[in-house]
Each structure stands twice: as C-alpha cells, then as structure tokens.
Amino acid sequence: MVDAVAAAPPSEVQAGTPAQPPPNYLETFRWMLLARTLEERIASLYRAGKIFGGVFLGTGQEALSASLGVSLREGDYFGPLIRDMAGRLAFGEAPVDVTRTYLGSPLGPMQARDGNIHRGRPKQGIFPMISHLGTMVSVVAGALLARRLRGTLPGAVGATCIGDGGTSTGAFHEGMNLAAVERLPLVVVVANNQYAYSTPTSRQFACADLLDRAAGYGFAGHDVDGTDLVACLQTVGAAVAEARAGKGPQMIVARLLRLTGHGEHDDASYMDPALRASAVGGDCLKLARQQILTRGWAQEADLDAWRVKCLSQVDAAVATAQSDAPPDLARVHWTALSTTDLNSVFPQP
Template structure:
C-alpha cells in the first residue's frame, strides 16, 4: 500500500525506460536489499546468541527483526560515497546497504580497539561521519538536524549537487522536540532530505495510542509542508518503490520527503526485553508479517533465484558474518592505561588528559 498524501506539485519525470529494463533494475535492487536483510538477520541472530551466552558483549543488543525491509529499501536507493545516511537503532540492514562494513558492527558490539568507536561507545552507537554516516546518539530525533546541517554545508560550499540526505527514526522519535525542530528547519530550507519513520507500534513498551493522537503519523507531513508517503513496511517491493520515488523527488528539488512504514518490531526493544506487552493478535495480524520470508516468497515466485542460489547466498553471507566475528574477537580490547583521556582534539587544551 503506497499512498501519496499530497499531490506532487509537478509530475514526476520518469526516464523512458522499457518495461523490461525497469523490471530488471527493480529486480536488482530487490535482490541487493534482500541480501542485506538476510545478512542483518543472520548477524543479529548471532548477536542475540552471544548476548544470552554472556561474557562477550558487555552492553545491550538491539535487534531490527521485522524492520529489515523498510531499512534496507531506503539505503539501497542512495548513492554510496555521495549521499548521506543517518541510520538509527534498527537499521542494521540499511547501514550495510549504505556501505558500512560488517566489521564495524562486530567490532563495536565486541568492543574492539580497532573498531570505529574503539570501545568508547558501543553497539548501535557507531558511524563513519567523514563518509556520510553520522554516528547516532541515544537522544532521539537529533539526527534530523545533523543531516540537514551536512546538506546545508554542502550547499554553502557549492558542492551539494544532487546529494540526498536520509535520516531514519521510529514512531517514538516523532514525539521529540528535536524531530519537530529538525524537520521544520529542513522544510524551511527545502533541503533534499528523506525522513524514514518506521512505525513499529511501540516505543520500547509504549503503544502508539500513548505516543500520538493523530489518526496516522503521515498526517504530520502536511503540517510541516513536506511530501508524505505511507507504505506497508513489511513489503520489500513496496518499500523500494516508495523510497525510489522519494529519493528522486528529494534529489530533484521537491524538498524533504517523509515516509511512514507500518510494521511491527518482531523482537523486544533490546534482547533484555521479552516484549510481553505486544498483544498476540497484533503479532498474528498483517503488521506482524515477517518481511524476510515475504521477500523470499517474491523472489521464488519471480524465479529470480533458484533453490541452490538461495542456499549458496545464505552460506556466503553466513561465512562473511562468521569471519567478521572471528576477526573482531581476536582483536585487542581498549587499554585504559594507553587511552588518551582527552575529549578535546586540541590536546594542548586538555586539562589533565593523561591517565593519573
């Protein structure tokens, strides 16, 4: 289900592609997204196992089970190395689809000193800010203005070109002041942004009925003066379509695009949470459909992959994951006696930065 809330002011210019090439590119994106979904699922299954076994992972483990399609579909529509992608807590699939190496995940969860956060921050709080991937903080909604600032800087520097910046949040983040301020500001500046809202029905344990009073989050798009689209977040094909359109419209000067994906988080907030607050009937409804087997069904019905190709893909992805975990586990942990305890990059300004 895709619904455009506001009629686009101009018709979308579509490249005059033949039906066959269009289908081919859709198939390519679908398979690429599927691979990242599968990789995210298998990787997170391993993280959950390690968490339960105890010892290897000191902090929490936050899974994106059920949200992989919506997450990957946005990131595969972006240009790696050129666009901006601010993933959040449940964007394992999206982060990988945007080019984040598997090792960044395993190193950050396992606290390797060689990871991007070097044990200074953990799990999902990671990024590569110099490569268009800002590192999230736990305070929700803050990434929207950061992505807007990145775009604004590129505009000032005359190198915005057709860059698009995407920020991913959940239904809970839409209640924060930071979300409102960021989206409003981005709309005022008419920045080429895509804001993906994964409405997974619960912010930790709080249902949407206690989160907002509007009938649907998509109604907010009109208030901000941005274009809004709603999509079934469990359907990879629909998600790809809506993000392809949104990214193109953002790229071509139509300002921020807000996409609400309706889905259900098929895990707890973190692995410490049994999610007993999710009613069984909700799990059994369309919302609770698992996007991964659903995508596999589409691939099988289109005969895009044979059984053996499915098998070899799974083996290949699993091997990559095993390798990343094995490597990260052998890497050194951060050493407090060798740590530079300076929160300033200008070391001469640091006050007592050496370990005492």
C-alpha cells in the first residue's frame, strides 16, 4: 500500500542551525539546480528534434546524485548511471561535455562516437557507462584494486550508481561480491526509483527491501529518503567517509520516485498515480527550495540569481556545442584499436 500523504516534510536538520545550513547544503543545491536546468534544456532540444538519440533525465534524483558528487574528491572514481547529471556536474563534469555529447560534437569527450549518458573522461576519474546494467560495479572496483596494487589506495574512494532494476543483473551481483571479497572502498548508490522502465519493483525483486542485500554481499547498508537533501548529504557523506576510512564497501538504497519517463520518448503512463502523491514521490529540488526559504538559509532573490546563473551556464554550453562543426568524414580514423598497425583492413567499395 502506498502512503498517500503529499510531499514528505524535510527532515529535521541535525547539523547546522536554523540560521546556517548543513555543510555543503547550498553548494549541493546549486548543483541540483544546474542539473535540472541543463536537463530541461536538453529535453527541449530533444522535442525540437535537435538530439540524434534518446534523452534520459534524472528528474527527482538530483539530491541523491549531487550528494554523491560533492562527497567525492579529485582522485576518486565515479561510474555514474543514466540519472546522474547532478552527481556528474558536482564531481567536475563540464556542462559543455554534456551538450557536446548529446549534440554529437566531435569535440566532445566521446567525439560523436557515443552519445547522451554514455560519456566520461576516464583519465579524470569519470568512467563512461555502457548500457549493460551492473557492469560498472566491477569496473570501478578494478580501478580501486589497481590503486591497491600500486600502493596508492589509502584515502581513495570509488562510487557507482544503479537503479532498482539494475540490481537484478548478474553483472551487479558479480561486481558486488568481488568488491566485498577484496574489501574495496566502493560506494554503491542504489536509487530505488520504483520503476525499471515500465516494470514496477514487485516484478523486479522479492526481498522485503533492497537494503537487505547489503548484508548478503558483505556491504555496510544505508537507507535514505532520496527526496530529502539533508538526509542524502548526511547518509551519502557518511558512507563515503566510511569507505575512505577503510571500513569496506558501502551500499546506499534511496527511496524516491523517477519523476519522468524512462527517457523523453516515454510518457510513463504506466506509473501508479498514488506513488506520485506519496512521500516517495516528492520532488527533491522543490522540497530543498522550500526548506531553504523556510529556514532562511537563503532568500528568494538568491534563488532567482542562482537560477539565472544556471541558465547562462546552460546557454553557453549549448551555444558552444551548437557552433561545433559536425564530424568530418574525411578525417575519421576508422579503427577500434590503438595499435594502428594491427588494424584490420576490409575492402570498402
């Protein structure tokens, strides 16, 4: 049964005072705002037919994702999933990397060879996801194991994100088990957003709570209300700190609702309206905004100014990507190998 209470009230502030927000709160809020603003623009470009492929948004998951992004540092590893625009930006991904990837610019990090959420800069610690769910768990674990082999692990953390559906894959299970066997400082953030595309959680898993799996894998488990920025910052921050302190792998399961379709092609008409009206259906960005104003952590004018700044950042990122020339077919190196003399040559009529 869904508890049909309207939006949940923000949790009691445990850190900071009424006059002062918890550490990182306003910074994280601004990343959430930038992510929402950027995604709204990407969605409108999609509707205008300017995006070649699909568009996948993180609406409603910004508090959770951004909390992870701000909890990571330079030198950490991040394997984001499709709804992690906020976490990516907070970790350091440039908005122009987003727009160039979505718009297929050869100057983007994926050089028009891959699009939308399949972007990253491995050398900067952002690993580009593939579409096969659960596979990034072992990839991030591998980077951490490499650090251990090189003697540079202490103080580093790796994090990756997944949804409720992705936890059903064999790759997820193998990766979780391996990371725990090696006792790696890995933080796995599960956004239980109630639907995997159209499939509700009742058709996805049969355990009472996904969090129950943490103990089975040998992860420390953390439950969090994913609509509440204060709770997300505290829980995710604590889990990352535990991993960083050498206390082994950490699994966070956040309760929230995907406030959008699977992608922009999907109207999510299958979604249970009662979920939207329940506590889990709250919009973390609206709730945080309300909290900021209620507590007096910032004024309406500040929020407006932040929004204007986000819009100008987004405008600039879109304008840059739109001014890039399309791929020059005469200059494409059609090789999937870095060892060019081992490239296969096939006759092309």
